[in-house]
Amino acid sequence: MMNNPIKIKQIFENQEKLVGDLLHASCDYFSYEPTIQEYCSISNSKDCITFVASNERNENLGVLCKKMTTESTSEVIVMSVNPSYRRTGIGSLLLSTAESESIKNGNVYMMAKIIGPSQKSPPALNTYNFFLKQNYCLLAEYDFIWQDCYCGIIAKQIC
Numbered sequence: 001m002m003n004n005p006i007k008i009k010q011i012f013e014n015q016e017k018l019v020g021d022l023l024h025a026s027c028d029y030f031s032y033e034p035t036i037q038e039y040c041s042i043s044n045s046k047d048c049i050t051f052v053a054s055n056e057r058n059e060n061l062g063v064l065c066k067k068m069t070t071e072s073t074s075e076v077i078v079m080s081v082n083p084s085y086r087r088t089g090i091g092s093l094l095l096s097t098a099e100s101e102s103i104k105n106g107n108v109y110m111m112a113k114i115i116g117p118s119q120k121s122p123p124a125l126n127t128y129n130f131f132l133k134q135n136y137c138l139l140a141e142y143d144f145i146w147q148d149c150y151c152g153i154i155a156k157q158i159c
């Protein structure tokens with residue numbers, strides 16, 4: 001963990017810019033501009049909740065967007081931590097904050113779509129390992145949801 005305190009807060013304005021900045025910083029994982037723009041646009045929608053992680057200098061280091069998909073379930077739509085600050089616990093903090101908020105809203109499950117392990121892409125395997133560490137499990141992998149890429153459906157019972 002880092003010595004600097006990290007604050008997680010929900011943001012209600014300028015989501016698109018903040019999400020865009022943090023996804024552009026993670027160019028190892030987000031390299032396709034139309035996908036970045038799609039996530040930016042989703043972050044601006046009414047039913048999307050955006051959490052940001054910042055340090056004591058108010059630098060934004062990570063972001064997570066989530067949505068309720070059914071009464072029982074919320075979905076992590078996208079998340080990203082600035083590569084220079086990875087493996088310091090920020091992703092875990094963002095995810096646990098999103099899970100707590102979902103539990104408060106009556107959700108039982110949290111899910112996400114990630115690049116599936118069968119794709120054998122190193123950055124995507126890192127992401128998969130991150131979610132495994134947070135006790136998510138792979139429910140299915142499909143090759144027809146995203147073009148040219150396996151989509152892994154992962155989920156966790158959060159309460």
Ligand SMILES: CC(C)(COP(=O)(O)OP(=O)(O)OC[C@H]1O[C@@H](n2cnc3c(N)ncnc32)[C@H](O)[C@@H]1OP(=O)(O)O)[C@@H](O)C(=O)NCCC(=O)NCCS
Binds near residue numbers: 026078089090125
């Ligand atoms: C996935 C991601 C959000 C993780 O954020 P993070 O702040 O680095 O995660 P944490 O520091 O909380 O990691 C917690 C644990 O997850 C596992 N983990 C995280 N990154 C890992 C990696 N690159 N390789 C292997 N395990 C990893 C480790 O067990 C880690 O604990 P440890 O550092 O004590 O070993 C970040 O790597 C990222 O932004 N990736 C690119 C975008 C992305 O994949 N988004 C998710 C899909 S939309």
